[in-house]
Amino acid sequence: MNAIEIRGLSKSFRGLYAVDNLNMTVPVGAIYGFIGENGSGKSTTEKLICGHLVPDKGSIKLFDRPYTDAGVRVRVGALIENTGCFPNSSVWDNLMMQAINLGLSDRAGEIDRVLNIVRMEDSARIKFKSCSLGMKQRIGIAMALLGDSALLILDEPINGLDAEGMKMMREILVDITQQYGCTVLISSHILGELEKIATHYGIIRQGKMIQELSAKDLEGRAKVFTSVKTQHMQGAFGFLRQKFSDVRAEDGYIRIYDVDDTEGIVGLLMQNGFPVREIKKNKIGLEEYYIELMSKKEA
Amino acid sequence: MEMRFEKSSFGKRLSSMLKVDFCRMFTTRFLYIMVGICLVMPILILVMTTMMDGSVTVDPQTGVETVMEGFDNTWQAIGTVSSETNPMAMGLTTMCNINMLYFFIAVLVGVFVADDFRSGYAKNIFTVRAKKTDYVISKTVTCFVGCALMFLGFFVGTVLGGAIAGLPFDTGSAGIAGVVMCMLSKLGMVAVFVGMDFAASAAAKGRTWMSIVISMVAAMLLYMMVPMITPLDSGIVNVIGCFVAGGIVCVGLGAVSNAILKKTSLV
Known part of the structure; x- marks a missing residue:
């Protein structure tokens, strides 16, 4: 079973296609990194899944059911653009409102549980407007987690966070999938961070899915290389080009691709x-892979 | 991995949505401010017009004298008996009465609904709710209750204002029953205006001003009819008629609002 299965999805705004015949498959239990440049259609796709926008055509299935099924939708949590909290209400009151909306029975217990997951047990009584950006993002996740969420859709949840905040967010997301079996669809421009947690990737460009791959696939496709600096860079570069097939001068280094035998290279050069x-x-990590893929598509 | 999804019944969904909306309406200051205004307004109107009753003002340019006419009876702030009702009359007593509140409904409904969309809270609601019917019914019921409280506030204010201003409480041919029926008829008409204003708010979404402008224009079209349909000597026929009209408008325009929310983008 897939948590999300999208086929031929399109959405246009004034004749311009933001999402164009998109296909997407998110397996259950995955942390799916949704990558693309600004305006590529990531947020539009997420809004379509959440029912905030009406698609022009195509189908969206969540856990093998139509996305309009009330039973499945009640187990979807989303943080798209903002948390949708009332600034003058406390964190607790905002969460309580959503808990009532979800029709939960043990509301107080459930709020305690999600606040515990996002490490905000001590901040429940603070007014939402007094919270920092990192806290607001965590409240958004807490809100999305209320009521045994099976699918979380998070739009740029780590943007604007400091290193500490990013680390905490990473730990929270891993916890959610491992402990609660929740599937996470997460879009972000911070590919280095995404790479640390994602199990699957979807790369979108101009509203079209150009590639879907798992973290294992990426690992297999990723190139290894050795970077060297010597006292005579030009001479060493010429020498290494004779010895290896893919040698490039990049960023002040001589890079030898598909070779990771550093001791052998040191010996040879000496x-x-x-x-x-x-x-x-x-x-080569996700970032380099993404840039390379994009430049190929550009060409 | 096996995933289980429980069926979410209409009753359960509606009950939780109603709880949210009532919670929101009664925990925000806005409703209390509106009810407070409705309570104070008739007191000020009745006291001030009584103080100025009979005073003469002369236009310095034309020399025309105008005699200020106040309320003769407290219940004039609620309505006039059918034989004295003139929908085209533009005097102080015909304009400054409870019927003004039909314009206030536009503000209460407009602000309450638009706040959902402006704050982004609508996204939280619709992410977990595929059916827009719950939202439409719940908002209509909640706004009706809020507006009914405004009308009750005005009624209490009228009684207090009449007592402070020393105006008679003579119900005349209407009788106490007539006044009660008149208030009930007006509450029935509240449902008409709430249904109308909610449809405008559903179309305007986060644009409060647009929702209020559309609602005000629609209210103006119906405003002249209200004193005729809900006179001070109303009977059970008026009450039933107003509630039936309210029900029809709420169901009809509720279906329109539902279609608008289903077919258009929510953000």
């Missing part, structure tokens, strides 16, 4: 009169 000043193993 033997041929190129003393090594710095050497490190690298791997």
Whole structure:
């Protein structure tokens, strides 16, 4: 079963397609990183899934049911653009309102549970308007988690957070999937952070899904390379190009692709009169993969 | 992985939506401010017009004298008996009465509904609610109760104002029953205006001003009819007629509002 299954989804605004014949599959239990440049259609897709926008055509299924099914929708939580909280009400009151909306029986207990998950047990009585950005994002997640959510849709939840906040958000999201079996669809521009938690990726461009892959697929496709700095860069570059097939001069380093034998390279360079000043193993991550994919599509 | 999703019945959904809306309406200051205004307004109107009753003002340019005419009876602030009702009359007593509140309904409904969309709270509601019917019914019921409280506030204010101003409480041919029936008829008409104003708010979404302007224009079209349909000597026929009209408008325009919410973007 898939948590989200979208087929041929389109949505246009004044004749311009924000989402164009999009297909998307999010497996149950996945943390699905939804990636794309600004205006690529990520938020529009998320709003369509949540029923905030009406699609022009196409189908959306959540857990094998139509997305308009009341039973399934009550177990969807979303944080899109803002938390939708009333600024003059306390964190607790805002959560209580959503708990009533969901028709929960043990409302106080449920609010305590979600506040505990987002590490905000001590801030329940603070007015929402007095909360910091990081706290507001966590309240948004708490609100989305109320009532045994099976699917969380989070639009840029780590934007604007400091390093500490990002780390906490990462831990919370991993907790949610591991402990509660929740599926998470998360869009973000901070690919380095996304890479640490995502199990699946969807890359969208101009409203079209250009690639869907799992973290394992990405791992398989990711190139390894060794970066070297020597005292005679030009000579070493020429020498290494004769020895290896893919050698590039990038960012002040000589990069040897598909080779991670640092000791062998050091030995080779030393033997041929190129003393090594710095050497490190690298791997192309999500960010580089994404940029490369985008530039290929551009071409 | 096996996932279980319980069926969510209409009754359960509506009951939780009603709880949210009543909670929101009664925990925000706005309703109390509106009811407070409705309570104070008749006191001020009755006391001030009684103080100025009979005073003469002369236009310095034309020399025309105008005699200020106040209320003769407290119940004039609620309505006039059918034989004296003139919908086209533009005097102080015909304009400054409880019927003004039909314009206030536009403000209460407009602000209450638009607040959902402006704050982003509507997103939280509609993410977990696929059926818009719950929202339409719940908002209509809640706004009706809020507006009914405004009318009751005005009624209490009228009684207090009449007592402070020393005006007679003579019900004349209407009798106490007539006054009660008149108030009930007016509450029936509240349902008509709430249904109308909610449809305007559903179309305007977060644009409070647009919702209020549309509602005010629609209210103006019906305003002249209200004194005729709800005179001070109203009977059970007036009450039933007003509630039936209110029900028809709420159901009819509720269906329209439902279609608007279903077919248009919510954000």
